Amino acid sequence: EVQLQESGPGLVQPSQSLSLTCSVTGYSITSNYWGWIRKFPGNKMEWVGHISYSGSTNYNPSLKSRISITRDTSKNQFFLQLNSVTPEDTAAYYCARTAYYSYIYDSWGQGVMVTVSS
Amino acid sequence: EIVLTQSPTTIAASPGEKVTITCRASSSVSYMYWYQQKPGASPKPWIYDTSKLASGVPNRFSGSGSGTSYSLTINTMETEDGATYYCQQWSSTPPTFGGGTKLELK
Numbered sequence: 001e002v003q004l005q006e007s008g009p010g011l012v013q014p015s016q017s018l019s020l021t022c023s024v025t026g027y028s029i030t031s032n033y034w035g036w037i038r039k040f041p042g043n044k045m046e047w048v049g050h051i052s053y054s055g056s057t058n059y060n061p062s063l064k065s066r067i068s069i070t071r072d073t074s075k076n077q078f079f080l081q082l083n084s085v086t087p088e089d090t091a092a093y094y095c096a097r098t099a100y101y102s103y104i105y106d107s108w109g110q111g112v113m114v115t116v117s118s
Numbered sequence: 119e120i121v122l123t124q125s126p127t128t129i130a131a132s133p134g135e136k137v138t139i140t141c142r143a144s145s146s147v148s149y150m151y152w153y154q155q156k157p158g159a160s161p162k163p164w165i166y167d168t169s170k171l172a173s174g175v176p177n178r179f180s181g182s183g184s185g186t187s188y189s190l191t192i193n194t195m196e197t198e199d200g201a202t203y204y205c206q207q208w209s210s211t212p213p214t215f216g217g218g219t220k221l222e223l224k
Contacts, residue, residue, distance in 0.1 A: 043202065045204060047213040047214065099163070099166065102166040104163050105151075105153075108161055110159075
């Protein structure tokens with residue numbers, strides 16, 4: 001059974017970088033698509049971006065200048081870096097996997113709450 | 119990007135009642151996906167490719183729609199169905215989510 005686990009700091013200073021790790025067990029990240037999704041206070045959900053089975057990336061245009069998603073296949077992990085954060089980046093960040101049979105996200109991590117504040 | 123508008127925002131239903139949640143897209147999409155989320159938990163896949171139930175989803179749920187109008191229906195509301203439901207499209211990038219519909223037990 002695949003399991004995803006996010007990790008990273010819960011508090012980030014404005015203008016600094018947010019760095020999160022998604023550790024995957026039970027399934028190789030060299031298959032499917034692996035995404036980051038965030039949920040803001042107030043329940044709005046936003047797709048942040050993804051990295052594919054081949055290592056190619058696709059980002060939300062609203063974040064494109066600030067974001068980088070990378071991976072380490074030897075550790076079966078992928079990473080999110082979001083630069084120049086503001087309080088508007090405060091959200092719960094989830095990593096997730098697309099299904100092999102559809103583009104629905106069929107497995108999710110438990111999420112990590114990140115607050116941007118001084 | 120495609121904007122998804124869910125209605126209603128909040129709904130209260132009694133056990134046994136039929137419930138319908140609507141998701142309208144600003145442009146035509148090929149498929150709609152639905153998730154269920156309960157407080158403190160991550161979203162769960164609920165309906166994929168518009169009408170197919172994800173693993174473990176009770177068959178009192180159904181999905182339908184095409185073009186710009188999609189819906190999730192619960193044939194007979196049960197207590198455990200109280201949650202927030204989100205629609206999502208990926209017919210164009212970026213994938214986008216609806217604002218969510220909170221379903222409460224009356």
